Amino acid sequence: MQEKYKMYINGNWVESSSNEYMDVIDPSTSNKISSVPKATIEDVDYAIDSAREAFDKGIWPNLPPSERSKILLKVADLIETKLKEYAINETLISGKTIKQSSNYDIPYIVDNIRYMAGAARIFEGLALKEYVPEGSSTIRRDPIGVVAVITPWNYPLMEVVWRAVAAIAVGNTVVVKPASLTPITTLMFAEDLEKAGLPKGVFNVVTGPGSTIGEYLAKHNKVDMIAFTGSTEVGRRLMELGSSTVKKVSLELGGKAPFIVFDDADIEAAVQGAVVGGLVNNGQDCANSTRYYIHEKVYEKFVNGLIDELKKVKIGDPLNAETDMGPLISASHRERVEGYIKKGIEEGGKLLYGGKRPVIEGHERGFYLQPTVIETENHKSAIVQEEIFGPVWTILKFSEYQEVIEKANDVIYGLGASIWTKDVARAMKATRDLRFATVWINEHVPVPSEMPWPSYKQSGSGASLSTYGLEEYTYIKHVYIDISGS
Numbered sequence: 001m002q003e004k005y006k007m008y009i010n011g012n013w014v015e016s017s018s019n020e021y022m023d024v025i026d027p028s029t030s031n032k033i034s035s036v037p038k039a040t041i042e043d044v045d046y047a048i049d050s051a052r053e054a055f056d057k058g059i060w061p062n063l064p065p066s067e068r069s070k071i072l073l074k075v076a077d078l079i080e081t082k083l084k085e086y087a088i089n090e091t092l093i094s095g096k097t098i099k100q101s102s103n104y105d106i107p108y109i110v111d112n113i114r115y116m117a118g119a120a121r122i123f124e125g126l127a128l129k130e131y132v133p134e135g136s137s138t139i140r141r142d143p144i145g146v147v148a149v150i151t152p153w154n155y156p157l158m159e160v161v162w163r164a165v166a167a168i169a170v171g172n173t174v175v176v177k178p179a180s181l182t183p184i185t186t187l188m189f190a191e192d193l194e195k196a197g198l199p200k201g202v203f204n205v206v207t208g209p210g211s212t213i214g215e216y217l218a219k220h221n222k223v224d225m226i227a228f229t230g231s232t233e234v235g236r237r238l239m240e241l242g243s244s245t246v247k248k249v250s251l252e253l254g255g256k257a258p259f260i261v262f263d264d265a266d267i268e269a270a271v272q273g274a275v276v277g278g279l280v281n282n283g284q285d286c287a288n289s290t291r292y293y294i295h296e297k298v299y300e301k302f303v304n305g306l307i308d309e310l311k312k313v314k315i316g317d318p319l320n321a322e323t324d325m326g327p328l329i330s331a332s333h334r335e336r337v338e339g340y341i342k343k344g345i346e347e348g349g350k351l352l353y354g355g356k357r358p359v360i361e362g363h364e365r366g367f368y369l370q371p372t373v374i375e376t377e378n379h380k381s382a383i384v385q386e387e388i389f390g391p392v393w394t395i396l397k398f399s400e401y402q403e404v405i406e407k408a409n410d411v412i413y414g415l416g417a418s419i420w421t422k423d424v425a426r427a428m429k430a431t432r433d434l435r436f437a438t439v440w441i442n443e444h445v446p447v448p449s450e451m452p453w454p455s456y457k458q459s460g461s462g463a464s465l466s467t468y469g470l471e472e473y474t475y476i477k478h479v480y481i482d483i484s485g486s
Protein backbone atom coordinates (compact mmCIF):
# COMPACT_ATOMS: atom_id res chain seq x y z
CA MET A 1 0.00 0.00 0.00
CA GLN A 2 1.27 3.46 -0.88
CA GLU A 3 1.58 6.09 1.81
CA LYS A 4 -0.33 8.59 -0.35
CA TYR A 5 -2.48 8.16 -3.44
CA LYS A 6 -3.54 10.48 -6.23
CA MET A 7 -6.88 10.60 -8.04
CA TYR A 8 -7.28 9.45 -11.62
CA ILE A 9 -8.89 12.04 -13.90
CA ASN A 10 -8.70 12.25 -17.69
CA GLY A 11 -5.87 9.71 -17.74
CA ASN A 12 -3.82 11.81 -15.29
CA TRP A 13 -2.85 11.14 -11.68
CA VAL A 14 -3.75 14.31 -9.82
CA GLU A 15 -3.87 15.77 -6.33
CA SER A 16 -6.86 17.69 -5.07
CA SER A 17 -6.92 21.30 -6.26
CA SER A 18 -7.10 22.23 -2.56
CA ASN A 19 -4.10 20.01 -1.79
CA GLU A 20 -6.07 18.48 1.08
CA TYR A 21 -5.94 14.78 1.98
CA MET A 22 -8.17 12.33 3.89
CA ASP A 23 -6.77 9.57 6.10
CA VAL A 24 -7.47 5.91 5.43
CA ILE A 25 -7.66 3.79 8.60
CA ASP A 26 -7.10 0.07 9.24
CA PRO A 27 -10.22 -0.88 11.23
CA SER A 28 -8.40 -3.76 12.92
CA THR A 29 -5.99 -1.36 14.65
CA SER A 30 -7.47 2.11 14.05
CA ASN A 31 -4.03 3.13 12.71
CA LYS A 32 -3.68 5.39 9.68
CA ILE A 33 -2.44 3.34 6.75
CA SER A 34 -2.62 5.76 3.84
CA SER A 35 -4.21 8.95 2.58
CA VAL A 36 -6.12 10.03 -0.51
CA PRO A 37 -6.92 13.46 -1.96
CA LYS A 38 -10.00 15.26 -0.72
CA ALA A 39 -11.52 16.31 -4.03
CA THR A 40 -13.04 19.73 -4.56
CA ILE A 41 -15.97 20.75 -6.75
CA GLU A 42 -13.42 21.89 -9.37
CA ASP A 43 -11.85 18.41 -9.40
CA VAL A 44 -15.28 16.86 -9.92
CA ASP A 45 -15.97 19.29 -12.79
CA TYR A 46 -12.70 18.21 -14.38
CA ALA A 47 -13.69 14.53 -14.04
CA ILE A 48 -17.18 15.10 -15.44
CA ASP A 49 -15.84 17.14 -18.38
CA SER A 50 -13.32 14.38 -19.17
CA ALA A 51 -15.98 11.68 -19.06
CA ARG A 52 -18.25 13.90 -21.17
CA GLU A 53 -15.58 14.39 -23.82
CA ALA A 54 -14.71 10.67 -24.02
CA PHE A 55 -18.39 9.96 -24.48
CA ASP A 56 -19.55 12.85 -26.68
CA LYS A 57 -16.67 12.51 -29.14
CA GLY A 58 -17.58 8.85 -29.55
CA ILE A 59 -14.08 7.82 -28.45
CA TRP A 60 -15.44 5.03 -26.25
CA PRO A 61 -19.10 4.41 -27.17
CA ASN A 62 -18.32 3.96 -30.87
CA LEU A 63 -15.51 1.49 -30.32
CA PRO A 64 -16.55 -2.02 -31.44
CA PRO A 65 -17.63 -4.13 -28.45
CA SER A 66 -14.81 -6.57 -29.20
CA GLU A 67 -12.25 -3.78 -28.65
CA ARG A 68 -13.82 -2.71 -25.37
CA SER A 69 -13.95 -6.33 -24.34
CA LYS A 70 -10.22 -6.84 -25.02
CA ILE A 71 -9.32 -4.08 -22.58
CA LEU A 72 -11.59 -5.48 -19.89
CA LEU A 73 -10.23 -9.00 -20.33
CA LYS A 74 -6.73 -7.59 -19.99
CA VAL A 75 -7.61 -5.84 -16.75
CA ALA A 76 -9.11 -9.08 -15.38
CA ASP A 77 -5.79 -10.79 -16.15
CA LEU A 78 -3.85 -8.01 -14.43
CA ILE A 79 -5.97 -8.31 -11.29
CA GLU A 80 -5.48 -12.06 -11.31
CA THR A 81 -1.71 -11.71 -11.42
CA LYS A 82 -1.88 -9.28 -8.47
CA LEU A 83 -4.59 -11.15 -6.60
CA LYS A 84 -2.63 -11.27 -3.35
CA GLU A 85 -1.87 -7.54 -3.36
CA TYR A 86 -5.49 -6.67 -4.10
CA ALA A 87 -6.72 -9.08 -1.40
CA ILE A 88 -4.35 -7.69 1.24
CA ASN A 89 -5.25 -4.08 0.49
CA GLU A 90 -8.98 -4.87 0.43
CA THR A 91 -8.60 -6.52 3.84
CA LEU A 92 -6.48 -3.69 5.25
CA ILE A 93 -8.99 -0.98 4.37
CA SER A 94 -12.22 -2.85 5.16
CA GLY A 95 -11.34 -5.35 7.92
CA LYS A 96 -12.84 -8.24 5.94
CA THR A 97 -10.92 -11.47 6.44
CA ILE A 98 -8.11 -12.35 4.07
CA LYS A 99 -9.85 -15.71 3.73
CA GLN A 100 -12.82 -13.89 2.19
CA SER A 101 -10.91 -11.38 0.07
CA SER A 102 -8.43 -13.87 -1.39
CA ASN A 103 -10.72 -16.90 -1.78
CA TYR A 104 -13.90 -15.13 -2.69
CA ASP A 105 -14.05 -11.37 -3.35
CA ILE A 106 -11.09 -10.89 -5.70
CA PRO A 107 -11.44 -14.15 -7.73
CA TYR A 108 -15.17 -13.43 -8.02
CA ILE A 109 -14.44 -9.89 -9.25
CA VAL A 110 -12.14 -11.33 -11.93
CA ASP A 111 -14.96 -13.65 -13.01
CA ASN A 112 -17.48 -10.76 -12.97
CA ILE A 113 -15.26 -8.71 -15.31
CA ARG A 114 -14.66 -11.60 -17.69
CA TYR A 115 -18.37 -12.29 -17.82
CA MET A 116 -19.20 -8.62 -18.53
CA ALA A 117 -16.47 -8.37 -21.18
CA GLY A 118 -18.06 -11.27 -23.05
CA ALA A 119 -21.74 -10.60 -22.43
CA ALA A 120 -21.49 -6.94 -23.50
CA ARG A 121 -20.74 -8.16 -27.03
CA ILE A 122 -24.21 -9.66 -27.38
CA PHE A 123 -27.55 -7.96 -26.95
CA GLU A 124 -30.43 -10.20 -27.84
CA GLY A 125 -33.79 -8.78 -28.79
CA LEU A 126 -36.47 -8.45 -31.41
CA ALA A 127 -35.63 -9.30 -35.00
CA LEU A 128 -36.24 -6.54 -37.55
CA LYS A 129 -39.88 -6.81 -38.58
CA GLU A 130 -42.73 -5.03 -40.41
CA TYR A 131 -45.31 -4.29 -37.72
CA VAL A 132 -47.13 -2.06 -40.24
CA PRO A 133 -47.02 -2.75 -43.99
CA GLU A 134 -45.20 0.55 -44.77
CA GLY A 135 -42.20 0.19 -42.51
CA SER A 136 -39.65 -2.03 -40.82
CA SER A 137 -38.84 -1.61 -37.16
CA THR A 138 -35.78 -2.53 -35.19
CA ILE A 139 -34.35 -1.83 -31.78
CA ARG A 140 -31.00 -0.33 -30.84
CA ARG A 141 -29.45 -0.39 -27.41
CA ASP A 142 -27.34 2.71 -26.83
CA PRO A 143 -25.20 3.67 -23.84
CA ILE A 144 -26.71 6.32 -21.60
CA GLY A 145 -23.72 8.67 -21.38
CA VAL A 146 -21.82 9.80 -18.31
CA VAL A 147 -22.59 7.68 -15.27
CA ALA A 148 -21.81 8.82 -11.71
CA VAL A 149 -20.91 5.69 -9.75
CA ILE A 150 -21.08 6.06 -5.97
CA THR A 151 -20.03 3.02 -3.95
CA PRO A 152 -20.09 1.80 -0.32
CA TRP A 153 -17.32 0.58 2.00
CA ASN A 154 -18.43 -3.01 2.51
CA TYR A 155 -17.41 -4.37 -0.93
CA PRO A 156 -15.04 -1.59 -2.03
CA LEU A 157 -13.78 -3.04 -5.31
CA MET A 158 -16.64 -5.40 -6.10
CA GLU A 159 -19.20 -2.59 -6.15
CA VAL A 160 -17.00 -0.52 -8.47
CA VAL A 161 -16.82 -3.51 -10.79
CA TRP A 162 -20.54 -4.28 -10.65
CA ARG A 163 -21.41 -0.68 -11.44
CA ALA A 164 -18.57 0.99 -13.35
CA VAL A 165 -17.33 -2.00 -15.36
CA ALA A 166 -20.89 -2.87 -16.42
CA ALA A 167 -21.36 0.77 -17.48
CA ILE A 168 -18.15 1.02 -19.50
CA ALA A 169 -18.55 -2.47 -20.97
CA VAL A 170 -21.55 -1.19 -22.94
CA GLY A 171 -20.01 2.14 -23.94
CA ASN A 172 -20.69 4.62 -21.14
CA THR A 173 -18.03 6.69 -19.41
CA VAL A 174 -17.89 7.01 -15.63
CA VAL A 175 -16.92 9.19 -12.70
CA VAL A 176 -16.48 6.95 -9.67
CA LYS A 177 -16.69 8.19 -6.10
CA PRO A 178 -15.69 5.38 -3.75
CA ALA A 179 -16.62 5.38 -0.05
CA SER A 180 -14.27 7.66 1.90
CA LEU A 181 -13.35 4.85 4.29
CA THR A 182 -12.19 2.46 1.54
CA PRO A 183 -10.92 4.19 -1.62
CA ILE A 184 -7.57 2.40 -2.12
CA THR A 185 -8.46 -0.63 -4.24
CA THR A 186 -10.55 1.57 -6.55
CA LEU A 187 -7.41 3.62 -7.26
CA MET A 188 -5.37 0.43 -7.77
CA PHE A 189 -8.02 -0.69 -10.23
CA ALA A 190 -7.73 2.63 -12.12
CA GLU A 191 -4.00 1.99 -12.44
CA ASP A 192 -4.65 -1.41 -13.99
CA LEU A 193 -7.30 -0.03 -16.33
CA GLU A 194 -4.73 2.47 -17.52
CA LYS A 195 -2.19 -0.34 -18.05
CA ALA A 196 -4.79 -2.35 -19.94
CA GLY A 197 -5.09 0.54 -22.41
CA LEU A 198 -8.38 2.19 -21.45
CA PRO A 199 -8.60 5.54 -23.28
CA LYS A 200 -8.38 8.65 -21.10
CA GLY A 201 -11.60 10.04 -19.70
CA VAL A 202 -13.52 6.75 -19.75
CA PHE A 203 -12.93 5.89 -16.10
CA ASN A 204 -12.29 8.71 -13.63
CA VAL A 205 -11.99 8.47 -9.85
CA VAL A 206 -12.61 11.32 -7.41
CA THR A 207 -12.09 10.71 -3.70
CA GLY A 208 -13.90 12.83 -1.13
CA PRO A 209 -16.96 13.13 1.07
CA GLY A 210 -20.35 12.03 -0.23
CA SER A 211 -22.02 14.96 1.49
CA THR A 212 -20.17 17.42 -0.77
CA ILE A 213 -18.74 15.89 -3.93
CA GLY A 214 -21.25 12.99 -3.98
CA GLU A 215 -24.14 15.43 -3.89
CA TYR A 216 -22.51 17.64 -6.52
CA LEU A 217 -22.01 14.68 -8.85
CA ALA A 218 -25.56 13.46 -8.39
CA LYS A 219 -27.20 16.75 -9.33
CA HIS A 220 -24.78 17.79 -12.07
CA ASN A 221 -26.50 18.57 -15.36
CA LYS A 222 -23.74 16.92 -17.40
CA VAL A 223 -24.23 13.57 -15.62
CA ASP A 224 -26.83 11.33 -17.31
CA MET A 225 -27.21 8.54 -14.77
CA ILE A 226 -26.50 7.74 -11.13
CA ALA A 227 -25.49 4.20 -10.22
CA PHE A 228 -25.48 4.04 -6.47
CA THR A 229 -24.85 1.26 -3.98
CA GLY A 230 -25.27 2.15 -0.33
CA SER A 231 -27.87 2.84 2.31
CA THR A 232 -31.56 3.31 1.59
CA GLU A 233 -31.39 6.71 3.28
CA VAL A 234 -28.75 8.05 0.88
CA GLY A 235 -30.52 6.30 -2.02
CA ARG A 236 -33.65 8.36 -1.30
CA ARG A 237 -31.56 11.53 -1.28
CA LEU A 238 -29.96 10.64 -4.63
CA MET A 239 -33.39 10.12 -6.19
CA GLU A 240 -34.25 13.66 -5.12
CA LEU A 241 -30.98 15.06 -6.45
CA GLY A 242 -31.31 13.22 -9.74
CA SER A 243 -34.85 14.45 -10.27
CA SER A 244 -33.81 18.00 -11.25
CA THR A 245 -32.43 16.69 -14.56
CA VAL A 246 -34.56 13.49 -14.65
CA LYS A 247 -31.51 11.25 -14.46
CA LYS A 248 -31.81 7.52 -14.61
CA VAL A 249 -31.14 6.36 -11.04
CA SER A 250 -30.07 2.77 -10.40
CA LEU A 251 -30.06 1.85 -6.71
CA GLU A 252 -28.73 -1.09 -4.72
CA LEU A 253 -29.67 -0.35 -1.15
CA GLY A 254 -30.17 -1.94 2.24
CA GLY A 255 -31.48 -5.40 3.07
CA LYS A 256 -32.97 -7.37 5.95
CA ALA A 257 -32.92 -10.95 4.73
CA PRO A 258 -35.14 -13.58 6.33
CA PHE A 259 -33.77 -17.09 6.81
CA ILE A 260 -36.69 -19.51 7.20
CA VAL A 261 -36.14 -22.97 8.62
CA PHE A 262 -39.07 -25.40 8.27
CA ASP A 263 -39.47 -28.45 10.50
CA ASP A 264 -38.33 -30.89 7.78
CA ALA A 265 -35.05 -29.05 7.06
CA ASP A 266 -31.61 -30.55 7.45
CA ILE A 267 -30.88 -28.65 10.68
CA GLU A 268 -27.13 -29.17 10.61
CA ALA A 269 -26.96 -27.74 7.09
CA ALA A 270 -29.22 -24.86 8.14
CA VAL A 271 -26.99 -24.07 11.12
CA GLN A 272 -23.91 -23.98 8.87
CA GLY A 273 -25.83 -21.81 6.41
CA ALA A 274 -26.86 -19.45 9.20
CA VAL A 275 -23.28 -19.07 10.41
CA VAL A 276 -22.01 -18.22 6.92
CA GLY A 277 -25.07 -16.15 5.95
CA GLY A 278 -24.74 -14.00 9.05
CA LEU A 279 -20.97 -13.87 9.29
CA VAL A 280 -19.97 -13.10 5.71
CA ASN A 281 -18.15 -9.77 5.51
CA ASN A 282 -18.13 -9.57 9.32
CA GLY A 283 -21.92 -9.26 9.26
CA GLN A 284 -21.79 -6.20 6.97
CA ASP A 285 -23.33 -7.54 3.79
CA CYS A 286 -26.59 -6.20 2.35
CA ALA A 287 -27.79 -9.80 1.87
CA ASN A 288 -26.65 -11.14 5.26
CA SER A 289 -29.23 -13.43 6.79
CA THR A 290 -30.41 -11.42 9.77
CA ARG A 291 -33.91 -12.56 10.75
CA TYR A 292 -34.05 -16.28 11.55
CA TYR A 293 -37.60 -17.68 11.51
CA ILE A 294 -37.34 -21.15 13.00
CA HIS A 295 -40.21 -23.64 13.14
CA GLU A 296 -41.18 -24.36 16.75
CA LYS A 297 -40.51 -28.11 16.36
CA VAL A 298 -36.82 -27.55 15.50
CA TYR A 299 -36.30 -24.27 17.35
CA GLU A 300 -34.24 -25.53 20.24
CA LYS A 301 -32.05 -27.76 18.13
CA PHE A 302 -31.31 -24.94 15.67
CA VAL A 303 -30.62 -22.27 18.29
CA ASN A 304 -28.35 -24.52 20.37
CA GLY A 305 -26.53 -25.65 17.23
CA LEU A 306 -26.06 -22.06 16.07
CA ILE A 307 -24.63 -20.89 19.40
CA ASP A 308 -22.28 -23.91 19.54
CA GLU A 309 -20.97 -23.03 16.07
CA LEU A 310 -20.64 -19.31 16.81
CA LYS A 311 -18.53 -20.15 19.86
CA LYS A 312 -16.01 -21.69 17.45
CA VAL A 313 -15.72 -18.55 15.28
CA LYS A 314 -12.15 -17.25 15.38
CA ILE A 315 -12.19 -13.48 15.83
CA GLY A 316 -8.86 -11.81 15.19
CA ASP A 317 -6.38 -10.20 12.84
CA PRO A 318 -8.13 -10.16 9.44
CA LEU A 319 -4.78 -10.75 7.72
CA ASN A 320 -4.37 -14.08 9.50
CA ALA A 321 -5.55 -16.89 7.20
CA GLU A 322 -7.19 -18.67 10.16
CA THR A 323 -9.42 -15.75 11.13
CA ASP A 324 -13.16 -16.16 10.53
CA MET A 325 -14.23 -12.71 11.63
CA GLY A 326 -12.47 -9.35 11.61
CA PRO A 327 -13.49 -5.95 13.00
CA LEU A 328 -16.42 -3.76 12.01
CA ILE A 329 -15.59 -0.89 9.69
CA SER A 330 -15.38 1.98 12.21
CA ALA A 331 -15.84 3.02 15.81
CA SER A 332 -19.08 4.83 15.01
CA HIS A 333 -20.46 1.86 13.10
CA ARG A 334 -19.71 -0.48 16.02
CA GLU A 335 -21.52 1.92 18.37
CA ARG A 336 -24.49 1.89 16.00
CA VAL A 337 -24.62 -1.93 16.03
CA GLU A 338 -24.28 -1.99 19.83
CA GLY A 339 -27.12 0.53 20.00
CA TYR A 340 -29.33 -1.94 18.11
CA ILE A 341 -28.38 -4.78 20.49
CA LYS A 342 -29.33 -2.58 23.47
CA LYS A 343 -32.58 -1.51 21.84
CA GLY A 344 -33.45 -5.10 20.89
CA ILE A 345 -33.18 -6.09 24.55
CA GLU A 346 -35.14 -3.03 25.73
CA GLU A 347 -37.86 -3.94 23.25
CA GLY A 348 -38.36 -7.40 24.75
CA GLY A 349 -35.52 -9.43 23.20
CA LYS A 350 -33.35 -11.85 25.16
CA LEU A 351 -29.58 -11.91 24.65
CA LEU A 352 -28.58 -15.55 24.14
CA TYR A 353 -24.94 -15.07 23.15
CA GLY A 354 -22.26 -12.42 22.56
CA GLY A 355 -22.84 -8.68 22.58
CA LYS A 356 -19.40 -7.80 23.97
CA ARG A 357 -16.23 -6.27 22.56
CA PRO A 358 -13.56 -8.99 22.47
CA VAL A 359 -9.99 -7.96 23.21
CA ILE A 360 -7.66 -9.14 20.46
CA GLU A 361 -3.96 -9.18 21.29
CA GLY A 362 -2.09 -6.67 19.17
CA HIS A 363 -5.42 -5.25 17.92
CA GLU A 364 -6.75 -3.74 21.13
CA ARG A 365 -7.89 -0.58 19.31
CA GLY A 366 -9.68 -2.48 16.53
CA PHE A 367 -13.45 -2.17 16.17
CA TYR A 368 -14.29 -5.75 17.17
CA LEU A 369 -17.63 -7.09 18.33
CA GLN A 370 -18.65 -10.64 19.22
CA PRO A 371 -21.19 -12.50 17.12
CA THR A 372 -24.46 -11.82 18.94
CA VAL A 373 -27.66 -13.88 19.15
CA ILE A 374 -30.93 -12.35 20.37
CA GLU A 375 -34.31 -14.05 20.45
CA THR A 376 -37.45 -11.97 20.29
CA GLU A 377 -41.19 -12.22 19.75
CA ASN A 378 -41.57 -8.52 19.03
CA HIS A 379 -41.86 -8.24 15.28
CA LYS A 380 -42.01 -4.45 15.44
CA SER A 381 -38.68 -4.29 17.28
CA ALA A 382 -35.94 -2.28 15.55
CA ILE A 383 -33.69 -5.38 15.42
CA VAL A 384 -36.35 -7.11 13.30
CA GLN A 385 -37.36 -4.15 11.14
CA GLU A 386 -34.16 -2.16 10.51
CA GLU A 387 -30.85 -2.93 8.88
CA ILE A 388 -28.32 -3.45 11.69
CA PHE A 389 -25.41 -4.20 9.34
CA GLY A 390 -23.47 -6.10 11.97
CA PRO A 391 -22.97 -9.67 13.29
CA VAL A 392 -26.36 -9.99 14.98
CA TRP A 393 -28.54 -13.08 14.59
CA THR A 394 -32.16 -12.21 15.52
CA ILE A 395 -34.16 -15.38 16.18
CA LEU A 396 -37.95 -15.71 15.95
CA LYS A 397 -40.22 -18.76 16.36
CA PHE A 398 -43.08 -19.67 14.00
CA SER A 399 -45.58 -22.49 13.55
CA GLU A 400 -47.53 -21.90 10.30
CA TYR A 401 -46.49 -21.34 6.65
CA GLN A 402 -48.74 -18.31 6.09
CA GLU A 403 -47.64 -16.70 9.34
CA VAL A 404 -43.94 -16.95 8.48
CA ILE A 405 -44.36 -15.64 4.93
CA GLU A 406 -46.32 -12.63 6.19
CA LYS A 407 -43.70 -11.90 8.84
CA ALA A 408 -40.81 -12.38 6.41
CA ASN A 409 -42.43 -9.87 4.03
CA ASP A 410 -43.20 -7.41 6.82
CA VAL A 411 -40.17 -5.12 6.33
CA ILE A 412 -39.46 -2.24 3.94
CA TYR A 413 -36.62 -4.20 2.30
CA GLY A 414 -36.70 -6.84 -0.44
CA LEU A 415 -33.19 -7.93 -1.36
CA GLY A 416 -32.46 -11.57 -0.42
CA ALA A 417 -34.21 -14.38 1.46
CA SER A 418 -33.59 -18.07 2.05
CA ILE A 419 -35.76 -21.05 2.92
CA TRP A 420 -34.59 -24.33 4.35
CA THR A 421 -36.77 -27.37 3.64
CA LYS A 422 -36.72 -30.72 1.83
CA ASP A 423 -40.28 -30.23 0.55
CA VAL A 424 -39.94 -29.10 -3.10
CA ALA A 425 -43.56 -27.96 -3.37
CA ARG A 426 -43.28 -25.80 -0.27
CA ALA A 427 -39.96 -24.38 -1.45
CA MET A 428 -41.41 -23.40 -4.83
CA LYS A 429 -44.52 -21.90 -3.25
CA ALA A 430 -42.32 -19.82 -0.97
CA THR A 431 -40.23 -18.52 -3.88
CA ARG A 432 -43.50 -17.16 -5.29
CA ASP A 433 -44.74 -15.71 -2.01
CA LEU A 434 -41.57 -14.06 -0.73
CA ARG A 435 -41.26 -10.43 -1.87
CA PHE A 436 -37.49 -10.57 -2.26
CA ALA A 437 -35.42 -10.29 -5.41
CA THR A 438 -33.20 -13.29 -4.71
CA VAL A 439 -34.48 -16.43 -3.00
CA TRP A 440 -32.08 -19.20 -2.08
CA ILE A 441 -33.32 -22.69 -1.27
CA ASN A 442 -31.10 -24.53 1.24
CA GLU A 443 -28.34 -21.91 0.73
CA HIS A 444 -27.80 -18.26 1.56
CA VAL A 445 -25.20 -16.23 -0.33
CA PRO A 446 -24.12 -17.36 -3.85
CA VAL A 447 -24.81 -15.22 -6.91
CA PRO A 448 -23.12 -16.39 -10.14
CA SER A 449 -21.98 -13.65 -12.54
CA GLU A 450 -24.58 -14.84 -15.09
CA MET A 451 -27.50 -14.23 -12.71
CA PRO A 452 -28.96 -10.83 -11.78
CA TRP A 453 -28.66 -9.10 -8.43
CA PRO A 454 -31.89 -7.08 -8.44
CA SER A 455 -33.97 -5.43 -5.69
CA TYR A 456 -37.58 -5.27 -4.54
CA LYS A 457 -39.21 -2.54 -2.46
CA GLN A 458 -36.90 -0.10 -0.65
CA SER A 459 -33.85 -2.24 -1.40
CA GLY A 460 -33.54 -0.37 -4.67
CA SER A 461 -34.22 -0.48 -8.37
CA GLY A 462 -32.53 -2.07 -11.36
CA ALA A 463 -29.98 -4.88 -11.27
CA SER A 464 -26.30 -5.76 -11.32
CA LEU A 465 -24.59 -8.75 -12.97
CA SER A 466 -26.11 -10.86 -15.80
CA THR A 467 -27.33 -9.32 -19.04
CA TYR A 468 -29.95 -7.38 -17.03
CA GLY A 469 -27.08 -5.65 -15.25
CA LEU A 470 -25.64 -4.56 -18.61
CA GLU A 471 -28.98 -3.45 -20.04
CA GLU A 472 -29.26 -1.25 -16.95
CA TYR A 473 -26.73 1.11 -18.56
CA THR A 474 -28.46 1.38 -21.93
CA TYR A 475 -31.35 3.20 -23.51
CA ILE A 476 -33.55 1.34 -25.96
CA LYS A 477 -34.20 3.11 -29.23
CA HIS A 478 -36.81 2.22 -31.82
CA VAL A 479 -35.59 2.71 -35.39
CA TYR A 480 -38.32 2.85 -38.06
CA ILE A 481 -37.41 2.50 -41.74
CA ASP A 482 -39.97 3.47 -44.36
CA ILE A 483 -40.22 0.73 -47.01
CA SER A 484 -43.20 2.11 -48.90
CA GLY A 485 -41.13 4.60 -50.89
CA SER A 486 -44.05 7.04 -50.79
Ligand code: NAP
Pocket residue numbers: 150151152153154155159177178179180181208209210211213214215218229230231232234235237238251252253254255285286287387389415453459460
Ligand atom coordinates in the same frame (compact mmCIF):
# COMPACT_ATOMS: atom_id res chain seq x y z
P1 NAP B 1 -23.80 5.04 2.58
O1 NAP B 1 -23.55 5.73 3.87
O2 NAP B 1 -25.12 5.21 1.95
O3 NAP B 1 -22.63 5.53 1.60
C1 NAP B 1 -22.47 4.98 0.32
C2 NAP B 1 -21.75 5.97 -0.57
O4 NAP B 1 -22.56 7.14 -0.71
C3 NAP B 1 -20.41 6.44 -0.04
O5 NAP B 1 -19.52 6.62 -1.11
C4 NAP B 1 -20.76 7.78 0.59
O6 NAP B 1 -19.67 8.67 0.67
C5 NAP B 1 -21.80 8.30 -0.39
N1 NAP B 1 -22.70 9.31 0.16
C6 NAP B 1 -23.08 9.49 1.44
N2 NAP B 1 -23.93 10.53 1.53
C7 NAP B 1 -24.09 11.01 0.28
C8 NAP B 1 -24.87 12.07 -0.29
N3 NAP B 1 -25.65 12.85 0.47
N4 NAP B 1 -24.80 12.26 -1.63
C9 NAP B 1 -24.03 11.48 -2.41
N5 NAP B 1 -23.28 10.47 -1.93
C10 NAP B 1 -23.32 10.23 -0.60
O7 NAP B 1 -23.56 3.46 2.71
P2 NAP B 1 -22.36 2.70 3.37
O8 NAP B 1 -22.48 2.86 4.85
O9 NAP B 1 -21.10 3.08 2.69
O10 NAP B 1 -22.67 1.18 2.95
C11 NAP B 1 -23.53 0.35 3.65
C12 NAP B 1 -24.88 0.30 2.97
O11 NAP B 1 -24.75 -0.16 1.63
C13 NAP B 1 -25.81 -0.70 3.63
O12 NAP B 1 -27.09 -0.13 3.75
C14 NAP B 1 -25.85 -1.87 2.65
O13 NAP B 1 -27.01 -2.65 2.71
C15 NAP B 1 -25.72 -1.15 1.34
N6 NAP B 1 -25.25 -2.07 0.29
C16 NAP B 1 -26.16 -2.56 -0.59
C17 NAP B 1 -25.77 -3.47 -1.57
C18 NAP B 1 -26.77 -4.06 -2.53
O14 NAP B 1 -26.35 -4.80 -3.41
N7 NAP B 1 -28.05 -3.78 -2.41
C19 NAP B 1 -24.43 -3.84 -1.65
C20 NAP B 1 -23.51 -3.31 -0.75
C21 NAP B 1 -23.94 -2.41 0.23
P3 NAP B 1 -18.80 8.81 2.02
O15 NAP B 1 -18.15 7.48 2.20
O16 NAP B 1 -17.85 9.90 1.71
O17 NAP B 1 -19.76 9.13 3.11
